[in-house]
Amino acid sequence: MPLNNHVILITGAGGGLGGTAALALAKQGAQIILLDKLIPKLEAVYDRIVAANAPEPIMYPFDLAGANENDYLELAERVGDKYGSLQGLLHSAVEFSHFTPVSQTSTKDWGQAISVNLNAPFLLCRVLLPLLQKSTHASIVFTSDSSARAAPAYSGAYGVSKIALEGFAKILAEELEATSTIRVNTLIPGPVDSPLRKRAYPAEDKTRLPAMESLASAYLYLLGPQSIGITGQTVDARTFHL
Template identity: 75%
Template sequence: MLLNDQVILITGAGGGLGGTAAIALAKQGAHIILLDKNIAKMEKVYDAIVEHGGPEPTMYPFDLAGANENDYQELADVVDRQYGSLQGLLHSAVDLSAYSPVANIRTQEWGHTLNVNLNAPFLLTRVLLPVLQKSQHASIVFTSDSSARNARAYSAAYGVSKIALEGFAKILAEEVEAGQKIRVNTLVPGPIDSPLRKKLYPAEDKSRLAAMNSLDEVYQYLFTDDSLGLNGQTIDAQTFQRR
């Protein structure tokens, strides 16, 4: 139980990868704060964690795109009051509504995708930094996409958001490095049999893809003491080997 007494907040916790990470980290004793706008999906992850014997998680319904700065600050204040500190933050929420040719993207779709994939991670990280800094060690992990990094046609707002997110992660890693408390890294899951992958490649033979729980080890590595000293790195889950 490498994460006993650790509190980790996960966005998109009702989704495929967010839920997978929540269960994997709870198995190591972490108390998980499930953050998602879809309550029904969060409840399924909640039940799965309890069934696996993990600590009872906290559900926090939250609309990343619709929330304002006061809502984000209220979330941070609640976490601070209830737990006193935070040891992990996993940005797993993702929006893919604007995956089409640039000429066809509506302004509303563009804005919504960037709000969820880029602005929300910035706002949430900013308000939670003081709570993370109260821990002896804390880990922030952003989730990216190798295909988006290659600037593929039609990735548009989704691709731009992931390119920018990786840049933001590296900037933040440089800023927190001197304090030696918080480490910031980016995870690229790669081809995984996830709901997002099904949406991107509906005709793909999913039997050739790794299951979502194949990421359990890399999630656990990034949030346990095994990754202390790892900062500003992009981890490819497909080539990951525990140090």
């Protein structure tokens, strides 16, 4: 159980990729903090982890877009009080509704996407860094998109936020490389049969896509001991091999 004594917080843990990561990591002994705004989805992932005889996770209902700075600070304080330190932080939450021309994007939709996809990862990193720094080794993993660097038309605030998120990950990795043992990397899941993919491409034949569970080895690598010393990298799951 390579992740025994690892406490890992996962945002969007009630979603497809977040839930997949939570189960894969928990099966390797990790204590998972499930963070999501939808309690029924949190409960479903919780039940899957318990049914797998993995360490019982913690559910933490949290609205990344609606929370203020004090809410983030309270989250960090509660995690610190219960665990003392943190060994992993996986940013898996995502806000995407549909492809839209910039000219038709509402201010509300733009703000919501930027809040969840970019501002929330920044705030979480800032408040949780002290707990991550208490670990001998810790890992921060961001989730990007295979099309981010291409900046395709109609990707709107989602596309902008992913481009910015990759830049933020690089900056944070460089800042921490010389002063701590926290590694910072970005995962590109690629096209998989996920709820987000179904929403973005409803007419696509999903039987041709890999299952979400195919990402388990990438999550275990990035958040486990095998990636110690690897930082500032972008891992594409489509070409990833241990």
